[in-house]
Amino acid sequence: MAVKIVRQANSIALLGVPTSAASLAAGHERAPAAWRAAGLVDRLREAGFAVSDHGDCVERVYAPDEEHPRARNVAPVLKVLEELRPKVEVAVKSAALPVVLGGDNTVVLGTIAGCRRYYRNVGLIYVDRDAGLNVPASTPSGCVDGMVISHVIGRGAPELVRFWGEPPLVREPDVALFGIERVDPPEEQFLTNSPLRRYTADEISRRGASVVAEEALERVHGLRHEFVLHIDLDVIASEDFSATNLSAPGGMRWEQFEQALALFVRQPTLAALEISAYNPALDPDGAGANRVIDLLVKMLALRLPAAAETSSPAAEQAAAAAVSADSPAASAAEPSVGPAPVEAPADGASDPASPEAAPVGDPPKSDTAAG
Numbered sequence: 001m002a003v004k005i006v007r008q009a010n011s012i013a014l015l016g017v018p019t020s021a022a023s024l025a026a027g028h029e030r031a032p033a034a035w036r037a038a039g040l041v042d043r044l045r046e047a048g049f050a051v052s053d054h055g056d057c058v059e060r061v062y063a064p065d066e067e068h069p070r071a072r073n074v075a076p077v078l079k080v081l082e083e084l085r086p087k088v089e090v091a092v093k094s095a096a097l098p099v100v101l102g103g104d105n106t107v108v109l110g111t112i113a114g115c116r117r118y119y120r121n122v123g124l125i126y127v128d129r130d131a132g133l134n135v136p137a138s139t140p141s142g143c144v145d146g147m148v149i150s151h152v153i154g155r156g157a158p159e160l161v162r163f164w165g166e167p168p169l170v171r172e173p174d175v176a177l178f179g180i181e182r183v184d185p186p187e188e189q190f191l192t193n194s195p196l197r198r199y200t201a202d203e204i205s206r207r208g209a210s211v212v213a214e215e216a217l218e219r220v221h222g223l224r225h226e227f228v229l230h231i232d233l234d235v236i237a238s239e240d241f242s243a244t245n246l247s248a249p250g251g252m253r254w255e256q257f258e259q260a261l262a263l264f265v266r267q268p269t270l271a272a273l274e275i276s277a278y279n280p281a282l283d284p285d286g287a288g289a290n291r292v293i294d295l296l297v298k299m300l301a302l303r304l305p306a307a308a309e310t311s312s313p314a315a316e317q318a319a320a321a322a323v324s325a326d327s328p329a330a331s332a333a334e335p336s337v338g339p340a341p342v343e344a345p346a347d348g349a350s351d352p353a354s355p356e357a358a359p360v361g362d363p364p365k366s367d368t369a370a371g
Contacts, residue, residue: 013091016056027279088114102276123220226271243283
């Protein structure tokens with residue numbers, strides 16, 4: 001019997017992952033607490049969302065690891081993923097949208113694995129300035145954060161590739177790198193022969209953020225199948241946002257970032273949203289945190305009209321302000337009427353929101369995402 005998850009467009013499950021273990025410096029582990037202290041939960045509730053705060057995973061902070069120079073701190077990174085994955089499963093089963101507060105970028109592995117407990121087809125839109133396609137043999141630093149996409153597609157450190165079932169978590173054709181600008185030579189060589197699609201910051205600037213975002217969404221089949229949206233804030237030009245360890249000039253401008261998010265976030269097929277790489281130590285007055293929260297609430301409010309008779313006036317105003325009626329993002333995906341049913345395999349369960357609903361059985365051993 002199939003499990004049917006009827007997602008509630010006004011329901012959010014908040015999960016914190018305070019980790020910088022995969023980075024090359026501390027700081028990002030402080031982000032989840034800083035988002036909450038800046039009023040994220042209250043702002044979401046004021047916009048009309050029912051927010052369930054699932055708390056934080058155990059904090060894990062970057063530490064030097066000279067014993068494993070090709071893949072530093074793999075052991076604590078793996079612990080983070082093993083703790084996060086079941087939390088995401090619970091959030092998905094509750095019919096809420098998981099909003100994951102990182103942390104470093106490796107959290108995306110745990111989030112995808114948790115979503116794949118219930119969804120057969122999961123794509124990935126990875127918004128980051130870096131390609132994340134190094135492997136232990138090619139890495140110049142040993143930083144696991146620089147290998148994230150390799151781990152997603154079944155390459156990289158064996159412990160992280162195999163932590164969930166049979167790799168890959170997502171097939172290469174179902175991954176879109178959005179906003180990348182920094183690509184190492186081995187990564188460039190891999191991309192030349194890979195069906196994985198990249199959309200550079202330069203292309204986004206030339207063609208328009210909404211146009212390129214729509215193409216990326218179609219590329220990963222995001223109009224038909226579930227996808228995870230991962231955001232690394234260093235994708236934004238330092239002129240517009242600098243509270244991240246690897247901030248630099250260039251990259252996507254804030255307006256482009258907002259236009260792309262407007263299209264991605266409003267999709268009924270969005271399975272989970274992640275935001276990572278914020279360092280509160282680089283934002284002493286909290287202005288950066290407040291700006292991101294303003295944007296996040298405005299973008300998520302675009303989802304509210306999809307829930308039957310649950311839109312609040314504040315949400316409608318936020319949606320109108322975020323996307324004008326004649327913009328490409330507004331016309332790309334009309335909000336659906338009523339909740340969107342999603343089916344996934346399960347053994348003898350029909351209502352995943354009830355305590356009796358059983359999770360999907362063992363992870364599928366092949367065909368991780370439909371083409």
